[in-house]
Amino acid sequence: MSQTEYRAGSLAALEAGEPVITEIGGVEVALFLCEGEVVATQGQCPHAEGPLHEGEVEKCILTCPWHGWTFNLKTGLCGEDDSIVLQRFPARVVGDDVLVTL
Known part of the structure; x- marks a missing residue:
């Protein structure tokens, strides 16, 4: 299956302090x-499908707003259950555009 790069948001929006949620394909x-x-x-959280963009991020640890489960944004690993991994996608910044490969 071939992968495609999509514009997913702007760097300025992320730098303003708010996560961005988008739908791509x-x-x-x-x-x-x-x-x-x-x-x-x-x-969505792989534990119970909570809206991850509404969670808190502190020192690269994302806390899901529904049940408080934590995920390391660098690795995707879950702090509460090491069999659960947050799916990550390749991302890069070009100018102000955040490009994501799916």
């Missing part, structure tokens, strides 16, 4: 800033 993608780097993940 039927896939919900959430964008976060983690130590100055853009991270793209699945939009």
Whole structure:
């Protein structure tokens, strides 16, 4: 299956302090800033499908707003259950555009 790069949002929006949620080809993608780097993940929590863009991020740890489960944005690993991994997508910044590969 070939992969395609899509514009998912703007760097300025992320730098303003708010995660971005978007849908690309039927896939919900959430964008976060983690130590100055853009991270793209699945939009819903793999634990119970909570809206991850509404969660809190502190030192690259994302906390789901529904049940408080935590995910390392650098690795995708879940702090509460190591068998659960947050899906991440390749992302890069070109100018103000955040491009995500799906």
